[in-house]
Amino acid sequence: MTINFSLFNCRRVALLALLVGLGACSATTPKSTHTSAPIVNTPAVALTLTFPQLLDQAELAENNDQALRRNQYLLQAAELANTAQQCQHVHSVLAPIYPLLDSEQLAQAKLYRAQCVHPNDTYQTRLALLEAPTSSSLIQQQQWHAKAVIYEALFDARNAVNAHVTSQDYDINYVWRLAQKIPGEQLQLIGNSEIDGFIRLTKILREHALNQYELASQLTQFQYQFPNHPLVKHLPSEIIGLLQIRNNTAQRVAVLLPLTGRLAAQAQQIKQGVVAAYLASQSQQQGYEQMIESLYFVDTNTQTDEALIAAIAEADLIIGPLLKPKLELILPHIKPNQQLLGLNRLDTDSLVPQLDAPASTEFLPNTSLSNHTFFALSPEDEAEQIAELMFTQQYQQPILIHAPDRTATRMAEAFTARWQALTQHTSTITLSFSDNKSMRKAIGDALGVQQSRDRISILERYLGQEMFSVTRNRKDIDAFVVFANAKQTELINPMIEASISTFSDEIQPVFASSRSYNHKLNKNSLRDLQNVIFIDMPWLLDDTLNVELLAQYETVFSEASTAQKRLFAFGYDALNLIGKIQPLQKVQGLLLPGLTGSLAINDKNQVTRTLPRAKITTRQIERLTSE
DSSP, X not given: OOOOHHHHHHHHHHHHHHOTTTTTOOSOOOOOOOSSOOOOOOOSSOOXXXXXXXXXXXXXXXXXXXXXXXXXXXXXXXXHHHHTTOHHHHHHHHGGGGGGOOHHHHHHXXXXXXXXXXXXXXXXXHHHHTTOOOSOHHHHHHXXXXXXXHHHHTTOHHHHHHHHHHTTOOOHHHHHHHHTTSOGGGOOOOSOHHHHHHHHHHHHHHHHTTOHHHHHHHHHHHHXXXXXXXXXXXXXXXXXXXXXXXXXXXXXXXEXXXXXXXXXHHHHHHHHHHHHHHHHHTTOOOTTXXXXXEEEEEETTTSOHHHHHHHTTTOSEEEOOSSHHHHHHHGGGOXXXXXXXXXXXXXXXXXXXXXXXXXXXXXXXXXXXXXXXXXXXXXXXXXXXXXXXXXXXXXXXXXXXXXXXXXXXXXXXXXXHHHHHHHOXXXXXXXXXXXXXXXXXXXXXXXXXXXXXXXXHHHHHHHTSOOOOOOOOOSSOOEEEEESOHHHHHHHHHHHHHHSOTTOOOOOOEEEOGGGOOTTOOHHHHHHTTTEEEEOOXXXXXTTTTHHHHHHHHHHOTTOOHHHHHHHHHHHHXXXXXXXXXXXXXXXXXXXXXXXXXXXXXXXXXXXXXXXXEEEOSSOEEEOXXX
16 A cells, blocks of 8 residues: 555645754754653664655655655654654644554554644543554653653543653652642552552651651651662652651740621631630640640730730741731731741732632742741632542533622632633633523523524524424533522522523533532522532531531531631631641642641642532532542
């Protein structure tokens, strides 16, 4: 079988015309330590030719009926274009010759296609391309590197670690940091000692990082279990740092809250949470737990600026203030030997009583620890977590619906920014509303329902009689995201359901934040919110979490609202962070289970939370797994 070279020459001319920057490109590249998959050259034929010269040689081989050599030259041309990131040329060269390649050459061609991301290929398609069988160890290595890059893009850290290690050419520190992103339920040994070493040490760090003595004991066992593992010779710097932390034995803790004024009710709930955590901590001193010698509260509403600054002068630890202006006031007066846990973030204009959160962390091994840490319940963080969740579940085209209020608008902006960063999409279908009528119309228009109705009307006018008909909707929409309060979501969700065609067997999921759910809903509300997937605090989703504390709280605050429960949990977790901030700063992926979520500290010294998911049915709330 031969190529039709009249067509081949047309492609060649087009390629040559586009190859201004590629013509003088050398085919050899230096090998580097990889934080992404390197491209290793395969010496099928000499690699000293330029891209145009390789095309010339391929044409010459074709004219001499040397099909194998022709294919080799074309594969080398594709490799050269791939190395130079000229992906259009890669696909143009490979497209006509796929049917002509033997199995080894086909594996090579599929590798280049997967690395150079054909516009028609999904992540799963690219992974399938990389399964092509080959006896070449170099091609196999490149396949594993390319798989690792794809798994990282899919936030599949477990498979990314497996792929990097299987390639047998990886940077230890990079793979270690990647292993810190593996979810806890995926930290299972697989019988490969090299991979298992990363998994086991990651699990040890997760489970014992907050207890120096147990951590040291587990490290000794790890060294006996994996004596030849590279992590034994190159113990991660954060583990060394954890073992060197010195505990403080006495602490004076000042808590700054607006205990009077318009936010008094919210502040009182936070105070009750702090007190509850303090009482619980007195009998649980271990590991990095710090003895609290005294705990006192300062009302930021009744103190002058000078008095407020004086009130914290002798404190070892300061929790608060709650409001941004007060936080900005005291920051310059925090001494180097004091530690501040601010109950707001300085890079947002959010006020904590209205907020809720999660976010991503990034470990910076050489970053010096700051004595300023910020803990806020940020709705923008929830929006970003929903975007990441939907991306990992491979949704493609959601519709975003948000209420017109300030908080919902900020959440919509945060979701859109994160979604576009993840998917590389330049636009998102976003709807807002002023009333029920405008929302119903906006949803129908976005789904193409009105267009379907218009077509039906045209047919009825043409036929001169009424038709039995069912409207249809767009099929590319695969999910909805709603940022609104509980009452608004109860109206929006049935509108979405009514706009979906009865011809569709699939139920498009509706994702929402904690604002969309009130934990005192009746049966009618559950019906209206059916199939909504939302995220919220473990304190509100899991009644088996800290059962004794929950019983005490509900006895004292039997009429507490959902918002009040969140603020109590916020105060409880704030005090529990004392003594654990340094370990959380040092270790990426280290999570502290809390009432408000799984707590971590990112490179901005912000406490972030990962929230569990739940799905609303007509009868109950079903907690969802992380899969």
